[in-house]
C-alpha cells in the first residue's frame with residue numbers, strides 16, 4: 001500500500017492501452033488516466049483551454065494526448081503544452097502502481 005493520501009482508482013488490467021479513461025474521485029473530482037505499457041499517467045480531467053474533458057480526447061503520438069474540442073496537445077508525462085490553443089499545462093497527479101492496483105495521490 002502506498003503512503004498516505006493515495007487512493008486506488010483503477011485496476012491496471014482494466015485500463016486500455018493508449019486510451020484516455022475518465023474516473024470520478026470523491027477527493028479529487030474528475031481525473032483522466034492514460035495507460036502506456038506498464039505506466040499510468042493521471043491528470044485533471046479538464047483541458048486548460050476551455051475545460052473540455054481530456055478523457056474525451058485521444059492519444060495522437062507516444063505520450064501525446066489531444067483535446068477533443070479544439071485540438072490542444074499535451075505531454076501526458078508532464079502535462080506540458082505541445083500545441084495551442086492551450087497555453088497552460090495540465091495539472092498532473094502522482095501515480096503509484098502496486099501489482100494490478102493503480103493509486104493516485106489525492107488532494108491534501
Ligand code: FES
Nearest residue numbers: 047049050067070
Ligand atoms: S478545450 Fe481543449 S483545446 Fe479547447
